[in-house]
Amino acid sequence: MxxxxxxxxxxxxxxxxxxxxxxxxxxxxxxxxxxxxxxxxxxxxxxxxxxxxxxxxxxxxxxxxxxxxxxxxxxxxxxxxxxxxxxVLDRTFDFLRMHPLIERAVPVLAELRAMTGQRVDLSLPDDLSIIYAQRLQNRRETLVASLIGRRLPTWCSSGGRAMLACLPDAEVDSILHRSDRRRFTPHTVTDLAGIWEKIRAARRDGFAFTEQEWIMGEMVVAAAVTDAAERPVAAIHVAGSLADWDDRHFQLRMGPLVIEAARSISA
Amino acid sequence: MxxxxxxxxxxxxxxxxxxxxxxxxxxxxxxxxxxxxxxxxxxxxxxxxxxxxxxxxxxxxxxxxxxxxxxxxxxxxxxxxxxxxxxVLDRTFDFLRMHPLIERAVPVLAELRAMTGQRVDLSLPDDLSIIYAQRLQNRRETLVASLIGRRLPTWCSSGGRAMLACLPDAEVDSILHRSDRRRFTPHTVTDLAGIWEKIRAARRDGFAFTEQEWIMGEMVVAAAVTDAAERPVAAIHVAGSLADWDDRHFQLRMGPLVIEAARSISA
DNA sequence: CAGCGTCGTATTGTTCTGCGATACGGCCGC
DNA sequence: GCGGCCGTATCGCAGAACAATACGACGCTG
Known part of the structure; x- marks a missing residue:
């Protein structure tokens, strides 16, 4: 699996x-x-x-x-x-081509990748998981097989939390309760209070930030893309390595960029 | 379409x-x-x-x-x-994960992209078309929606010709004859003699080269990946812009790199 | 080597699933 | 208000899909 x-x-x-x-x-x-x-x-x-x-x-x-x-x-x-x-790849192509966001998002993602030099992803929500729909690698991203279609848990991923932050509290609770909140790294925040704290931070800042909660040494800044009804329909991620960045500086630099990128493809 | x-x-x-x-x-x-x-x-x-x-x-x-x-x-x-x-994306993920080549190829492609700075693709053959299975964009690749699953005609694409070059003449002829050899740009080589000339060049050089046959301003160098029986199972492409490169220099620089990359994931 | 398990493949009569003609209500616009 | 086209719902019948069964090949293992 x-x-x-x-x-x-x-x-x-x-x-x-x-x-x-x-x-x-x-x-x-x-x-x-x-x-x-x-x-x-x-x-x-x-x-x-x-x-x-x-x-x-x-x-x-x-x-x-x-x-x-x-x-x-x-x-x-x-x-x-x-x-x-x-x-199967023909169907993938159809999906990507028909999706209301993808084609609009690709140029924005490319620009974002050029500006940051980091790995940039677009993910779509599916209840308890988010699923990568588009990935632009950076130079050294080789080991982690960065494949389209990979799923990540909503509750512990940066993109997932960014999207949760756009939902009413009841829906967030529903998702968190139905999720299997297992620990993936020593830094994964698994308790409800801790996750809620992160979601509130995302609401305040406009972007979510996770640090080594999924993969050691990796941190991610993400912002949600919303539709006309302000519902989250996607998230844009920028991932960086702790080897290259101080976490505070990473947030300060990437936060505004992902917010702007997400806003530009929101309805 | x-x-x-x-x-x-x-x-x-x-x-x-x-x-x-x-x-x-x-x-x-x-x-x-x-x-x-x-x-x-x-x-x-x-x-x-x-x-x-x-x-x-x-x-x-x-x-x-x-x-x-x-x-x-x-x-x-x-x-x-x-x-x-x-x-659909779950099935895409399964396809990519189960494919005998993809996972082996991803690190090689990433390295190739880092070395060249150009767009790097992996395509798989399907009779008259080739189909992109993995794409690593370069900085400015934004306009052409570079989506997984996109098909290109075998006969006029660089990857397709690189794979044709590995097939016996009879099979090449079969594919060329069954193909709809329409013109896509003023530079598309559509006549059988001209295409055969290109294929022979690929056999001689170890890589195929196309220039503006599909998209104006774009040139592509490609080499075939073969299985244990020497049959082509994939192709690796490096695409560059005429705005950045002289065509001869592009071939001289990229040719050996794609050959080496293709060889390293061949059986 | 005989025996066993498991594989993929092929066949058949029976039954329950999927078929398609038909009908209903909602929406738009020539 | 009309005609067209949409998505939805219904239902008896034909036949498509079912599941049990059998066959030959291969790879173990005792």
Whole structure:
């Protein structure tokens, strides 16, 4: 598991009031098969995918055969196992292209990256997680695989807290309570009071700041992008290394820049 | 339409010998609905998606309802139309994480970008197109939306030609003949003889070079990544602007670097 | 080498799922 | 107020998808 925030709650969410008349179980099974890759690393066997999707081997066989025919699944050359196919990237492209924010954001992010020289990210909220939609690396960012689609917990990420700061208290509480607030580094703030303190600071400053709460040696400044109704729809992050910056100076320099960038693509 | 290479041939390819016994039409319809976004810009209505997928409104309704429930489709806040959902990015992440090359390539690409200061891309071959799987922008790359999943024609892109150069002549001919060799800029080389000349040059030099064949003012040097059987499985690109470089110097400087980078992630 | 487990693949009759014609209410604008 | 188009809802029937089953290959392991 590489995407750390368990999307388990979402299944529950979806279950509650589905109109069985309109819900196609074949479609759901198909998607569950594709989601089977989230579990563990490396190509999967047919049986593994069947188990992950909670269907029998016959159903998995038909679904995988079809997906493979369509290009959404490929056979790995060496292991013979299955992995997501190239067509997936076509859907990624559609998502990015159709998204109301992304295209507007890309130039702003590029400029921000040029001004700061740091890694710049755009993330989108999804209840308990945020998900990276666009990433511009800096020079030395090599180790942390900076991939699109990576999820981070809302409650402990800078972007997540920036977006929480835009929500009414009740919604913040709901998210915090439903989150699995585990410790990722010795510096992760996991208690409710501490997190609320950070959120209040974000409301006051206009940006959120986290220091080594997710990765040691990394600090992040983030500001929320809002829609016409002032609801948070994205966050812009600037990440820096403690090796290069004093935390106070980092905030003073980056804070105004991310606020300005976020404001410029808000509705 | 923003992804220029028509993936029409693929439908033909898939059609030829499908085992109807194992092929689930509901799955195929579902994917066709998701592919409906490739056609035109902006959120789509239910009816538009139905038309694009060549199904009636009832089927589209059930499929879209299900996909929406699962998070693969979202309603656009302003227009009320449908667009790809956040869950798509989860599948992107799985694809990138499971791919045998990507994780190995990311550090190499980052280093290459640091050395050159130019835009660096990794693309994967898919018959008549290549598809960007990883992109590291340079400072001023802002206008051209540099999105993951973008497709380029194999025959006129630098990466595509670098990969063609690794294939036997018959396969190259097949791809060239099936391609729609339209002109994109006044400099696009569209005649078979000219393209073959470029491919032979790539075989000789170890890298391909294109100049303003896709975008005016842009030139690209690319080298192919090969697997154990010497088949091309990816290409590494370095793109530069004619405003900054003399074309000869660009080749001399970047050629050896992309070759070395490509070699270091080849099997 | 025989035996076992697990893999992917193929086949079949049955049943329940997905089909599609049809109908309803809301909204816009020629 | 009309006609068109939208999204939504309904329902009996056909047939698509189901699941149990069987087959051959491969890799263990005793």
């Amino acid at each position: 590489s995407n750390p925030t368990a999307p388990a709650a979402e299944a529950v969410r979806a279950e509650e009031s589905v109109d069985a008349r309109l819900f196609l179980q074949t479609v759901a099974r198909t998607m569950r098969v594709l989601e089977g890759f989230g579990k563990k690393q490396g190509p999967q066997s047919l049986a593994e995918l069947a188990a992950a999707a909670e269907i029998d081997k016959s159903a998995a066989q038909r679904i995988c055969y079809t997906l493979q025919t369509l290009g959404y699944l490929e056979r790995d050359a060496v292991s013979g196992g299955l992995r997501p196919g190239l067509k | 923003s992804n220029p290479t028509a993936p029409a041939a693929e439908a033909v390819r898939a059609e030829e010998s499908v085992d109807a016994r194992l092929f689930l039409q509901t799955v195929a319809r579902t994917m066709r609905v998701l592919e409906g976004f490739g056609k035109k810009q902006g959120p789509q209505s239910l009816a538009e998606l139905a038309a694009a997928a060549e199904i009636d409104k009832s089927a589209a309704q059930r499929i879209c309802y299900t996909l929406q429930t699962l998070g693969y489709l979202e309603r656009d806040a302003v227009s009320g139309g449908l667009r790809p959902g956040l869950k």
